[in-house]
Amino acid sequence: MLRTQELVAGIQAHQVWLVYLLELWESARHRVRRADAPLASALRRLLAAALASPEALCSHPYARPALFRLLSLGLRFCRHLRVHRVAVGAPSLRVRARARRRV
DSSP states (O other): OOOOHHHHHHHHHHHHHHHHHHHHHHHHHGGOOOOHHHHHHHHHHHHHHHOOOOSOOOOOOHHHHHHHHHHHHHHHHHHHHHHHOOSSSSOOOHHHHHHHHHH
């Protein structure tokens, strides 16, 4: 098991990265209009990998600020996609219905 100092140092490194990503997203989100924009695409992949398995997240008390920053970043990213109605994943039902009518 890692010593407490090493664990706290690792957690602090993650906090620094999360603060950087939050500031980067907040400064650039107004210019991101498409889900396939490089920043949005990279952030989507990072968030998906980070939140893929909740049991893998650290439960140490010092990790709570980093966890809340990660969740805050994820929620801000999702809110941006929803506000701008950015299409991610499967097409909407309206698009599928139009495609069926044309056939």
